[in-house]
Amino acid sequence: MSQITQTGIVETLKDGTFLITGSTGFLGKTLIEKLLRSCSVKNIAVIVRSKKGLTANHRIANMFEQTFFDRLRKELPEYAKYIKVIDGDLENPSIGLTSSDHDWLIENVNFIFHCAATVKFNEPLEIAAKINVYGTENMLSLAKEMKNLKGFVHVSTAYSHCPRNEIKEQNYPAAITPENLKNMFDLKEELPQKILGDWPNTYCFTKAIAENVIFKSGNHLPISVFRPSIIGCTKSEPCPGWLDNMNGPSGIATGVIVGFIRTIPLEANKVTDMVPVDYTVNAMISVMWNTVHRYQGTYETNKEPKIYNYVSSVESPLTWGKYIKEMQVYYQNAPPFRSMWYRFNVFYTNIWIGMILRFLLHRIPAAFMDLLLLVRGKKTKLLKMYSKIESMMDLLYFFTTRQWTFDNSNTKELWLLLSEEDRSMFQYSFDKFDWNSYIEDNFYGIRKHILHEDISNISEAITKNRKLFWLHQLFIGFIFYIVIQIFWWLKSFIFYHISIIF
């Protein structure tokens, strides 16, 4: 395919006014950082809701103080002048905008990245629908009023249609229309089975309906749907290994390396589809570029929105087994000091076996620890923590025990359209991706950003880990001893009560 003759990414987006939703989230803040550092923007307007007694302005000011923005503060000290904070809530039909903010947006915005969503798998349907479905409808209505809009990228998920095994870059019908969805809010008790149908959670379910909304009402806009798989820590920008949440594999890895999670519902040879957040942002920006050129002057003619699956499994598949095995290598070199036990895992796929393993490896030690706390006059907490973490793992079961076949032709085709310069500035290809170094960065990222441990404590941590190792061996020996004693007792019991005469 010949390279596109239009202007490159930076040239296309230069001096543009961006509107970003979900800017306080994992993906949104990474996007802002990259746009400010690399794209000579005119303005970035962010729609942010007030939360926990903090105004939208306060929240954004706090966000920019995070170490994640260190590089930006150094490279673009005057970054703040490009940010326009707009107080708003997507659940509100008018997004809660003041009339002056509304007028400013419709006069000025050129590019929209709609990232806001609730990503909780167990969110009540009504809340998930209000944010993910109706929030998207509200954004589309606002976009339709905009006078200078050149591109709209709607962020969905590669798992929006996860009941299918094969996911192409096409619009599939969801189980229900947004209008009918409203009638379901009262059926709270019957919710999971009756309404969700084949969808495993309210998150994927509402993201699927939101995509249908785009295809129904967004087709007079220059719009694309971007579907990333599981978004993990940064690969390199602004620094390697950065993350600020425990969603997906990183959450499981954190629980494992601190010795808290000891048994996991997971099929080690299944592919976990993970994409670094900075690569994801680069792919999104490239999709915006493609959207602008695809629709330039033509979007009134009702072009179909294009879908981009952004996945790693097509070019560089990574199995759960490899991910966890690699994590173990780095764990041996730098175990966390805060470990509560030596790392030890048993994987299962059968729910009954899982129940037994959880009882033996989580509940019994937790009950023992809680008893110790009680004796010392402290509040018990371990059993409660395990019950919470196990419910979270149950929500992940659907994703850790199966894999999908994705088609990513549009995303690959887009990569071929980029100039050499754009490819190096907005790298997102998984061709020959180095998982080993990524997992190493992921490990040290978890240690630093989630567990807040500095590498200076490594020798202390190794010493502690050695003690935990021997404690662990002692414990295993003790369990073996108990099991053998039980067998001996059973044997003696049986032979005492039963006589066999041939």
Ligand SMILES: NC(=O)c1ccc[n+]([C@@H]2O[C@H](COP(=O)([O-])OP(=O)(O)OC[C@H]3O[C@@H](n4cnc5c(N)ncnc54)[C@H](OP(=O)(O)O)[C@@H]3O)[C@@H](O)[C@H]2O)c1
């Ligand atoms: N993380 C992943 O692995 C992943 C994978 C595939 C796709 N995605 C998609 O990527 C997008 C971003 O995900 P993320 O991981 O960055 O999620 P996140 O960290 O939970 O951020 C969600 C963002 O949405 C905002 N938001 C939620 N409800 C809102 C409302 N009513 N009004 C205004 N803002 C609202 C949140 O604002 P507050 O701070 O006010 O709550 C936050 O900024 C989502 O569309 C998600 O579906 C994520």
